[in-house]
Amino acid sequence: MLSERRLEVLRAIVQDYVGTEEPVGSKALTERHRLGVSPATVRNDMAALEEEGFIAQPHTSAGRIPTDKGYRLFVDRLAGIKPLSPPERRAIQNFLDGAVDLDDVVSRTVRLLAQLTRQVAVVQYPSLSRSTVRHVELLALAPARVMLVVITDTGRVEQRMVDCPAPIGETALADLRARLNSRVVGHRFTEVPQLVQDLPEAFEQDDRGTVSTVVTTLLETLVEETEERLIIGGTANLTRFGHDFPLTIRPVLEALEEQVVLLRLLGEATDSGMTVRIGHENAHEGLNSTSVVAVGYGSGDEAVAKLGVVGPTRMDYPGTMGAVRAVARYVGQILAES
Numbered sequence: 001m002l003s004e005r006r007l008e009v010l011r012a013i014v015q016d017y018v019g020t021e022e023p024v025g026s027k028a029l030t031e032r033h034r035l036g037v038s039p040a041t042v043r044n045d046m047a048a049l050e051e052e053g054f055i056a057q058p059h060t061s062a063g064r065i066p067t068d069k070g071y072r073l074f075v076d077r078l079a080g081i082k083p084l085s086p087p088e089r090r091a092i093q094n095f096l097d098g099a100v101d102l103d104d105v106v107s108r109t110v111r112l113l114a115q116l117t118r119q120v121a122v123v124q125y126p127s128l129s130r131s132t133v134r135h136v137e138l139l140a141l142a143p144a145r146v147m148l149v150v151i152t153d154t155g156r157v158e159q160r161m162v163d164c165p166a167p168i169g170e171t172a173l174a175d176l177r178a179r180l181n182s183r184v185v186g187h188r189f190t191e192v193p194q195l196v197q198d199l200p201e202a203f204e205q206d207d208r209g210t211v212s213t214v215v216t217t218l219l220e221t222l223v224e225e226t227e228e229r230l231i232i233g234g235t236a237n238l239t240r241f242g243h244d245f246p247l248t249i250r251p252v253l254e255a256l257e258e259q260v261v262l263l264r265l266l267g268e269a270t271d272s273g274m275t276v277r278i279g280h281e282n283a284h285e286g287l288n289s290t291s292v293v294a295v296g297y298g299s300g301d302e303a304v305a306k307l308g309v310v311g312p313t314r315m316d317y318p319g320t321m322g323a324v325r326a327v328a329r330y331v332g333q334i335l336a337e338s
Contacts, residue, residue, distance in 0.1 A: 002052075007077060008035060009045045010054055014066050014074045018314055021243070023063030068279030068313060071291070075276050075317050082318035084326050088116070092330050099334065102126070102155040106231055109307060109331055114234025116323040119311035122262050122294075125229040126154035126304040126335070128222060133184045133192065138177045138214070143167035148217055152189075154304055154335045162217045164210040172207050176214065189222050228263050232256060237311070244312035245289045255286030256310065265292050266306035274321060279313045289313065293320050297328040299335035307331070 002010070012033045016024045026042040029035065035042060046064055049055045054070035057063075066074065084092070095112050099105040106123050113121030137149040146162045168176075179202065183195045196218065200211040235256060238249055245252060255261050261284050265277065277292040291313045296303025307328055309320060 002049075002054075002073070005035070005037065006045045006049060007073075008033075009042060010049055010066070010070055011074060011077075013046075013049075013055055013064060014071065017065050018316055021314070023058055023065050025063035028063070066314075068281070071278045071313055071317070072281070075278065078318060078321075080318075081274075081325060082316075082322040084322055088323075089326065092116075092327060096330050096334055102157070105155070105331065105334055109327060110231050110233035113307065113309055113324065113327055114237060116327070117309045117311070117320050118234075118237050118240070119309040119315065119320065120235050120237060120256060121233045121307070121309050122266060123231050123307040124263070124266050124305040125231075126152065126156055126298075127228060128152065128156070128189045130188075130298075130302065130304045131156065132186055132188050136177065136180045136184060136218070138173055138180075140168070140170065140173055146173065146214065148214060148221070150218065150221060154299055158221050160217050160221050162214055164213055166206070166210060168207065168210045172203070172210075176203070176207075176211055180214075180218075192222060193219055228259075230259060230262060230266070232262065234309075241312045241314075244314050251286035252290055252310075255284050261287070265310075266294050266308060274325060275308075276317065276321065291315055291317075293317070293324050295324055295328045297331045297335075299332060304335070 009029065012029050012035065013024045016028065016032060026039050026046055029042050030039045046055065049070070050057065050064060053067055054073060055064040056067050058065055092112060096105065096108055099108050102125070106125055110121045110123045113123070131152040131154050133150065134153050135151045137151070139147040139149070141147055141161075144164045144167045146164060146168070148160045148162050150158045179199060180196065183199065184192050187195060196215050199215055200208045203211050235253065238252060242249060265282065265287070274293065274295045279291065280288050282288060282290065282292060287310070289312065290310050292308060292310050294306050294308025296306050298304040308324055311320070
């Protein structure tokens with residue numbers, strides 16, 4: 001374990017390097033920070049930190065910069081996540097409060113995260129597998145054609161056209177609508193197949209074919225929509241950090257284009273806690289020069305999806321973590337109230 005003084009030196013190096021983009025020397029540290037020791041002691045501490053792999057010297061006779069290991073210790077030993085200022089909190093609330101539906105919420109969230117953190121923002125759509133049914137609507141479009149609308153507790157809306165084997169009257173359609181809702185509302189999507197499997201048997205023989213078709217379409221909707229969706233924004237922000245990527249920014253951009261990679265990154269975030277993956281902790285080689293800060297969001301205690309940001313390892317971790325957490329909380333409140 002590092003002594004508290006050497007931890008303080010490491011914190012100072014991280015803060016200065018993130019702020020100045022320049023390798024940090026012992027003279028600058030003693031001038032900028034009240035470390036309470038002589039420059040010679042700071043040099044000894046820096047030598048010890050370098051020997052243990054927490055900092056490195058990028059060029060001969062240059063100052064030191066944090067390594068992935070150094071950033072990891074810095075994040076693990078953070079005294080707290082930097083809180084957002086009242087104007088920042090009001091800006092988040094005002095920006096998200098105007099959303100009209102789930103697509104708008106997700107779109108606004110990704111733009112907001114990218115602006116707040118000046119990183120690449122990634123927002124996952126609420127997962128149907130973790131959602132519950134709020135309402136099922138059946139609308140007659142023609143004597144033998146019905147529109148099926150499924151609304152989730154997160155505000156997600158799925159629509160399907162159903163071509164029925166025979167015309168269905170308004171009374172039978174209203175009965176089917178009522179019975180469907182009584183069985184599935186408030187239940188998880190994963191429970192729905194079990195809840196509706198015997199529903200056709202509750203109807204007259206003439207209507208059973210239509211009921212079976214509607215139920216089948218409902219179940220197909222659940223299966224089709226299990227594919228996870230996400231939206232990404234702020235990729236242009238990476239161009240500000242060209243010198244933070246050792247060779248080229250291209251591998252990072254290529255990795256960001258692969259939704260499977262991003263879903264895996266977000267999937268590593270726990271439901272309630274925040275996950276920070278630094279440099280080589282990211283399994284995908286193209287993201288070895290980046291850090292990922294992600295957290296779950298949802299309308300209740302359980303996360304229904306994840307959101308986060310991707311940026312260079314030289315990032316303002318306390319500020320980024322604070323922004324990601326605050327946005328996730330506001331989005332969760334909006335979903336709970338929708």
